[in-house]
Amino acid sequence: DQLRNIVERMPKAELHIHIEGSLEPELIFAMAQRNGVSLAYPSVEALRQAYAFTDLQSFLDIYYAGASVLLTEQDFYDMTAAYLARAHADNVRHAEIFFDPQTHTARGVPFETVINGISRACHDSPVSAQLIMCFLRHLSEEEAIATLEDAAPHRDKFIGVGLDSSEVGHPPEKFARVFDRARELGLHLVAHAGEEGPPAYIRNALDILNVERIDHGVRCLEDPLLVERLVREQVPLTVCPLSNIKLRVFDVMGKHNLRDLLDKGLVATVNSDDPAYFGGYVNDNYEAAFEALDLDASHAKQLARNSFAAAFLEPEQKRAFL
Ligand code: HPA
Numbered sequence: 001d002q003l004r005n006i007v008e009r010m011p012k013a014e015l016h017i018h019i020e021g022s023l024e025p026e027l028i029f030a031m032a033q034r035n036g037v038s039l040a041y042p043s044v045e046a047l048r049q050a051y052a053f054t055d056l057q058s059f060l061d062i063y064y065a066g067a068s069v070l071l072t073e074q075d076f077y078d079m080t081a082a083y084l085a086r087a088h089a090d091n092v093r094h095a096e097i098f099f100d101p102q103t104h105t106a107r108g109v110p111f112e113t114v115i116n117g118i119s120r121a122c123h124d125s126p127v128s129a130q131l132i133m134c135f136l137r138h139l140s141e142e143e144a145i146a147t148l149e150d151a152a153p154h155r156d157k158f159i160g161v162g163l164d165s166s167e168v169g170h171p172p173e174k175f176a177r178v179f180d181r182a183r184e185l186g187l188h189l190v191a192h193a194g195e196e197g198p199p200a201y202i203r204n205a206l207d208i209l210n211v212e213r214i215d216h217g218v219r220c221l222e223d224p225l226l227v228e229r230l231v232r233e234q235v236p237l238t239v240c241p242l243s244n245i246k247l248r249v250f251d252v253m254g255k256h257n258l259r260d261l262l263d264k265g266l267v268a269t270v271n272s273d274d275p276a277y278f279g280g281y282v283n284d285n286y287e288a289a290f291e292a293l294d295l296d297a298s299h300a301k302q303l304a305r306n307s308f309a310a311a312f313l314e315p316e317q318k319r320a321f322l
């Protein structure tokens with residue numbers, strides 16, 4: 001129909017996509033074969049059938065297992081090129097892509113192998129693409145600091161740092177020093193907060209880590225004072241509708257709060273998070289939310305505007321995309 005056409009065709013930015021979460025089962029099997037890595041699943045179908053999650057941790061366990069096939073620079077290049085081709089088909093004009101170096105360096109893959117492969121695919125794509133390096137919050141702050149040191153020689157290849165993995169029990173304040181250090185390096189700062197964690201994690205990500213955007217942030221609506229602040233300061237929220245259903249943040253899409261976030265004047269955006277695991281790329285996320293929440297063309301335009309408003313781009317670059 002017409003609304004679907006508008007959503008599909010409008011230029012958009014994607015700001016919450018974990019590149020390891022774009023690795024499709026077919027590519028996992030191809031890489032396992034070419035690298036001689038053995039998998040716990042006999043087939044693509046068996047792996048896909050294991051994608052039945054009950055919460056964030058049940059997803060993370062299988063997501064880290066999938067990433068274990070990535071060994072060479074070409075693997076990182078191929079994964080990233082596949083995502084960018086798919087994003088381009090969805091009319092994504094600009095992507096800010098998360099990567100998780102610690103998932104790979106812990107297996108003996110050098111940091112430079114990871115970043116060089118991902119970065120080269122970004123350069124080769126017609127999509128404007130930038131990288132945000134995430135620290136795994138279930139690991140220590142010392143390990144995050146060591147990762148930032150590993151990354152220092154590659155400072156020109158990424159624009160910011162983020163915080164992902166198991167949220168509850170690993171609050172933002174655990175990473176105060178490494179975020180201070182990243183800020184001194186002139187990096188942009190973001191953090192996952194308020195996906196499974198409480199509103200206090202969103203507030204502390206702002207006050208203690210000084211982040212410029214909140215990834216997910218959907219639990220902010222539990223705290224009206226926080227909502228008031230997020231609106232006043234126009235702090236963007238990178239919302240991921242299909243992820244939130246698959247990880248049971250909301251029971252069904254009809255119960256998702258995206259429409260409320262927009263109605264309250266929050267700078268919400270729509271993103272895919274881990275498209276290979278959650279059943280869709282960015283346009284699938286728009287379409288699932290639009291259908292269930294009865295959103296219209298004005299919401300579509302607002303979400304596209306928000307996606308560029310929230311991007312780490314210069315004003316004239318943003319204008320050129322819209
Ligand atoms: N939350 C936390 N960590 C993650 C996610 C997420 O949605 N996706 C990949 N790592």
Ligand code: ZN
Binds near residue numbers: 016215
């Ligand atoms: Zn995420």
